Amino acid sequence: MEFTTQHLIALLPLLVxxxxxxxxxxxxxxxxxxxxxxxxxVIGLNLALxxxxxxxxxxxxxxxxxxxxxxxxxxxxxxxxxATLACVTLAHAYLGGQxxxxxxxxxxxxxxxxxxxxxxxxxIVLVSAQHLAGLFIGLELLSVPVYGLVAYAFFxxxxxxxxxxxxxxSAAGSAFLLFGMALLYADAGTLSFAGLGxxxxxxxxxxxxxxxxxxxxxxxxxxKLSMVPFHLWTPDVYEGAPAPVAAFLATASKVAVxxxxxxxxxxxxxxxxxxxTDLLSLIAVASILIGxxxxxxxxxxxxxxxxxxxxxxxxxxxxxxxxxxxxVEAIGVYLTTYVLTTLGAFGVVTLMSTPFNGRDCDxxxxxxxLFWRRPTLTAVMTLMMLSLAGIPLTAGFIGKFYIIAMGxxxxxxxxxxxxIIGSAIGVFYYLRVxxxxxxxxxxxxxxxxxxxxxxxxGGIMLMAIAALTLLLGVYPQPLLELLQHTALTAL
Numbered sequence: 001m002e003f004t005t006q007h008l009i010a011l012l013p014l015l016v017x018x019x020x021x022x023x024x025x026x027x028x029x030x031x032x033x034x035x036x037x038x039x040x041x042v043i044g045l046n047l048a049l050x051x052x053x054x055x056x057x058x059x060x061x062x063x064x065x066x067x068x069x070x071x072x073x074x075x076x077x078x079x080x081x082x083a084t085l086a087c088v089t090l091a092h093a094y095l096g097g098q099x100x101x102x103x104x105x106x107x108x109x110x111x112x113x114x115x116x117x118x119x120x121x122x123x124i125v126l127v128s129a130q131h132l133a134g135l136f137i138g139l140e141l142l143s144v145p146v147y148g149l150v151a152y153a154f155f156x157x158x159x160x161x162x163x164x165x166x167x168x169x170s171a172a173g174s175a176f177l178l179f180g181m182a183l184l185y186a187d188a189g190t191l192s193f194a195g196l197g198x199x200x201x202x203x204x205x206x207x208x209x210x211x212x213x214x215x216x217x218x219x220x221x222x223x224k225l226s227m228v229p230f231h232l233w234t235p236d237v238y239e240g241a242p243a244p245v246a247a248f249l250a251t252a253s254k255v256a257v258x259x260x261x262x263x264x265x266x267x268x269x270x271x272x273x274x275x276x277t278d279l280l281s282l283i284a285v286a287s288i289l290i291g292x293x294x295x296x297x298x299x300x301x302x303x304x305x306x307x308x309x310x311x312x313x314x315x316x317x318x319x320x321x322x323x324x325x326x327x328v329e330a331i332g333v334y335l336t337t338y339v340l341t342t343l344g345a346f347g348v349v350t351l352m353s354t355p356f357n358g359r360d361c362d363x364x365x366x367x368x369x370l371f372w373r374r375p376t377l378t379a380v381m382t383l384m385m386l387s388l389a390g391i392p393l394t395a396g397f398i399g400k401f402y403i404i405a406m407g408x409x410x411x412x413x414x415x416x417x418x419x420i421i422g423s424a425i426g427v428f429y430y431l432r433v434x435x436x437x438x439x440x441x442x443x444x445x446x447x448x449x450x451x452x453x454x455x456x457x458g459g460i461m462l463m464a465i466a467a468l469t470l471l472l473g474v475y476p477q478p479l480l481e482l483l484q485h486t487a488l489t490a491l
Contacts, residue, residue, distance in 0.1 A: 006058045010069040012051035013077050014128075017121045020044025024117060028110045038092045041113040045085045045120070052078050060487075065192060066134035067125070075332060075486045076127035076259040079339060083252040084120040086343045086461055088113060090350040091244040093458035105153075112152060115145040116248060123256035130267070132181045132191040135260055139177070139224070142256060143170050146249060150241040156359060162240025169223065169233045177220025183213030197268035214276060224257045227317070228286040231310050235294075238306035243353050243360050246302055247346035250309050251339045258316060262331055265320060266488050280321050284415055287314030288422035295429050302362040304429060305345055308388060311422055312338055318419055319403050322410035330406050332483040334399035337387065337472065341396055344384040344465045348377050351458055364433065369440040376459075378437045380466045385430040387469050390423055395472035398479075 008015070024040050027033075052074050060070035091112055095105040122141030129135040147170070151163020185191055187209040188199040200206060219230065226234040238246045291311030298304040319330045352367075353360040361367075371378040387396035400423065407416040472479055 006061060007063050009054050009058050010061045010063050011067075012055055013048045013081065014121060014124045016044065016048040016051050017081075017117060017124060020048070021114065021117045021121065024110075024114050028114065032108070032110055034092075034096060034109045037110040037113050038088070041088050041117060042085065044117070045081055045088065049078060049081045049085070062130070063128075066131045066137070067128040068130040069128055070488065071486045072259075072263070072328065072488045073128040075483070076255065077124050079336060080120060080123040080127065080252045080256055083255065083339050083343060084116060084123075084248065086347070086465070087244045087248040087252070088116060089457045089461050090247060090347055091116070091242075093456045094242065094244050094350050094353060106155065112149070115149050115152075116245075118145040119149070119248065120252065123252055126256040127259040127263075129260055130193050130263070132184070132193075132196075135264075136174075136178060136181065138260070139257070140174065142253060143174070143224075146245070146253060149245040149248070150237055152245065153242050156240075158240040158359070159242065160240075162237045165233055165240075166237045173220045173223030173230070175220075176216045176223075180213045180216030180218075180220065183209050183216065187213070193264050193267040200268065211275070215279075218276070218279070221257060221261055222283065225254055225261075225313050226306075226310050227283050227313060228290045228310065231287070231291070234310060235298075235303040235306040238302045239300055239362065243302070243346055243350040243362070246305075247343055247350065250305065250342045250346065254309065254313065255335050255339060258313065258331070258335065262320060262328065263488060265323065266327070277321055280317055281412075281415060284314045284317035284321065285418045287311060287317065288418045289425075292422045292425040292429075296425065298429070299364045300362050301345075301349055301364060301367070301433065302360065304364075304433070305342065308426070308429075309342065311426060312388075314422070315400065315403050315419055318412060318415045319406050321415065322406040322412060324406065324410055326402070326406055326409070328486060328488060329480070329483045330402040332486055333402045333476070333479060336479060337395035337399035337469075340465055340469050340472070341384045341387040341394075344380055344462060344469065345388070347458065347462045347465065348381045348384070351377065351456075351462070364436055367433070367436050370437045372440060376463070380462050381437060382434050383466050383469055385434050387473070389427045389430040391427075393470070393473045395469045395476070397473060398476045 020041065023044065024037055027037060027040055055069060056071065056074055058069075059074060060068065062068050095109040095112060119142050122138050122143070122145070124138075125134065126138030126142055129138050147163055147167040150166050151160050153159035181191065184196060187207050188196050190196060190199060200210065223230040238249070241249060288311050291307050291309075291314060295304050295307035295311070298307060316331060316334055319327055319334065349360060349362055353362070370381075383394065387394035390396045390400035404416060404419065407419065
């Protein structure tokens, strides 16, 4: 195929992100400067976000057989880059110590930005993939830097343990995925999503190889999305990872994997029938109920949010199974609201924490009476909990409403029943976090955020996230209109 200027324009977000990675690497080699590395990363990510505008003019376009840049890919690239930008902003406050001047991270800080930018590049490749080879390359480029990020606070035993656990289990998940792809190729002779769909559709009857291949691929992807029963790593990794990394893992990483799963599911409908739908329904119900029930018992906010994310991706599976005309729109709405609220919740934890103390401020008792010391942080955390619970006038309600509407349209009554029961359980533990913020117990050791948090970029960004969560809850029309023009393309 001939490579034209249009292809270069279509690849702009990825090229800008890669250029930023190279620039940050050279800057670190020249001189270690935390502020400089942070500024370069932020500028690079903002330019990558802006570069999506010219991309929309040439989309849809197939860039080699591996990648397709369409409006669907552009939307999720924007979501991943925005989530990465938020995590980078939070990381600056986190690594810089109290007010950026006092003691901060007791090690090299600069490589953190390099790793998170590499992971973002992997996410961009992943959401643009139209070929199983592109999917695997993107997934590994996303996963490998995250191993280092999770274990970044290596002086903390929990962080190191989480990094090793994630690396070993993730490698096992990738092995299943790769073997599943090999089996599909052995039967179909192609690895493109559309090619697989047409080959399977032409034969009508799927062979044993295909069934086995699809099952193994599902194991690999379910691990990355921490679906039950492949969820056991999630609470330990979320707890052990530094707070900005846990935020990245819960948002950008999962969004990228779910976006490619939706593309595969939509473009290869022959793979999506029969027993696979039943299996996905079972995983969805198990993820919703187990995720919410285990979250009830948690006294650690990061573990609670980890179990909560398992339940939320169970809700998303309901929309994937329904897969009617609104599927792409409904999943887009839910993922956007989920990213916003999860970033806000982890943002509060990040601003309360500093690695210099040896561990993050993630125990629930450390947040007792936070309202009386940090009313602004409390307001943000309260709003995020309400949104995660799906309370009206917050962004989370809009996302959940769309999922329920899709379930009703597709007559998935059992799945809807589990969703409603799961949501009711969820309200209980989200309320418990909210109530804790307002309680005061005399004589308890109080953990406080740095005085000047509002001066930091992280504080301002949290306020922006909170405002956007409220705005989308009250007036979601701009997001809905944007998603109506988001179409999947097979080229």
